[in-house]
Amino acid sequence: MTGKKYAIGIDYGTESGRVLLVDVATGKEMATHVTPYEHGVLDEVLPNGRQLETDWALQHPNDYLEVLYQSVPEVIRMASIPPEDVIGIGIDFTSSTILPLDSSGVPLCFHSKYEDSPHSWVKLWKHHAAQEEADVITQIAQERNEAFLSRYGGKISSEWMFPKILQILQEAPKIFEDTDLFIEACDWVTYQLTNNLIRSSNTCGYKAFWSKEDGYPEASFFKAVDPRLENILHTKMRGSVHSIGEKAGELTEAMAQRLGLLPGIAVAVGIIDAHAGVPAVGAVHPGQLVMAMGTSTCHMLISDKETEIEGVCGIVEDGIIPGYYSYETGQVAVGDSFAWYVEHAVPGYIKQQAEERGMGVHQLLEEKASIYKPGQSGLIALDWWNGNRSVLVDANLSGLIVGFSLATKPEEIYRALMESTSFGTRKIIENYSEAGIEVNEIFACGGLPQRNKLLMQIYADITNREIKIADSKQTTALGAAMYAAVAAGGKNGGYETIIEAAESMAKVKEETFVPIPENVRIYDELYKHYLELHDYFGRKNNSIMHSLKKIRILSEEVVLSNI
Secondary structure (H helix, E strand, C coil): CCCCCEEEEEEECCCEEEEEEEECCCCCEEEEEEEECCCCCECCECCCCCECCCCCCEECCHHHHHHHHHHHHHHHHHHCCCHHHEEEEEEEECCCCEEEECCCCCEHHHCCCCCCCHHHCEECCCCCCCHHHHHHHHHHHHHCCCHHHHHHCCCCCCCCHHHHHHHHHHHCHHHHHHCCEEEEHHHHHHHHHHCCCEEEHHHHHHHCCCECCCECCCHHHHHHHCHHHCCCCCCCCCCEEECCCCEEEECCHHHHHHHCCCCCCEEECCEEHHHHHHHHCCCCCCCEEEEEECCCEEEEEEECCCCCCCCCCEEEECCCCCCCEEEEEEECCCHHHHHHHHHHCCCHHHHHHHHHCCCCHHHHHHHHHCCCCCCCCCCEEECCECEECCCCCECCCCCEEECCCCCCCHHHHHHHHHHHHHHHHHHHHHHHHHCCCCCCEEEEECHHHHHCHHHHHHHHHHHCCCEEEECCCCHHHHHHHHHHHHHHCHHHCCCCCHHHHHHHHCCEEEEEECCCHHHHHHHHHHHHHHHHHHHHHHHHCCHHHHHHHHHHHHHHHHHHHCC
């Protein structure tokens, strides 16, 4: 085939979806368009005003379709390319983000009779209201010595698929009964594009207990969790599992007309959003750690061996890069913790200063915080503002700052929050190293590394490692486009493997962040205190934070019952 060929990567984030059009031969980004979700994150009320309980996080599936309908035609228009030169579409998505469907593949919440039921809506990845269900699943897996548990660090997260399904079953059995299929949002979008029902090995492996070697757990395990789940794999979890890099199907005639593309082009098997960033920075070999940094941080590491590690979110063969074992860990609140502070705790005079200087509050705080040396604030924080994903796997833990005084300034708190996320990452890296999994290079992608140089210098100093930065503001969308090029295949102008695609399309900046020896020395001392707090509140006395959260939830339930 002759002429330029292009691939489309669609990145579904927490607040918006972004579409990227890429030159397959070079990775050049031709056009980007973002569609904010009209309904955002539903964490307080449903669209009809019904109040939600604590730790709920839902979304409206129509927002996902609008990303397709608005942004895909727009990037074609912006780049002024012939639609026939687009060879494939790839999807990445936050995960585990699940939704219940009827027998026609329509989300239950689209039906008027279900719209008032919170359990009929999309459960976003950061829906943490299924923690009790996650704990039950962990306990039963431990009692039965289920082999799959070791692939998840010995503990199941409330963010994953089956705890969310179990919550629906226990709290809204009618919704469970009326659900024909439970499906990851990325698989639902590929289903809409292709009319082909498949499940991604990436999401199934990391979020639904599936493995390439063993498949899902036996029916007896699900029966032990709840007898009503005994046959769920054959009823509400139907759909064959396909590997990432494969073709999920081809674009239907109806969708092609709606998107302004040609029918029959390849649609790639979906992938978790952060994971798509791995090939996009060229980290396709063992020992290369990628931090996808945004509202949360996902740490991904490729290895040629499988080893049990405490608190990993998943160990999946062929999980991200076919041919290797892919490890994932994460921090639930990174950018979210900075945003919480700016939105709810920064004093008015800081916001006024930022406005007077024509800059954002985050930018001003970064500037002010950069003047301080490590340890100068006298503060140290724990990075658990939305629980701990790794290595403790405990959504009931909460944030903590030690060292406040009457002299503490807003920028000092902001810096302490940045340092806390860096300490959390160092703990994760050391957890890998102690288990015999090498970490030789570190890459960072996502919105935060692009915007916050101080943050990345702090990461370099605390981890004592050079940090390489993705040379794309849409790294995950680029990765999704790369998988689209692989799904299309070499004969159609794409690639045969993701490693081949990375050689031509991956991008990192020439500028890197190198550790400053004096800062490393001071942070080594501060890290010892971080570990003391980490183990005291996370292991020895976690009942303190657990109890505080339980009291808060009970108090809120009383308030809601009186409304």
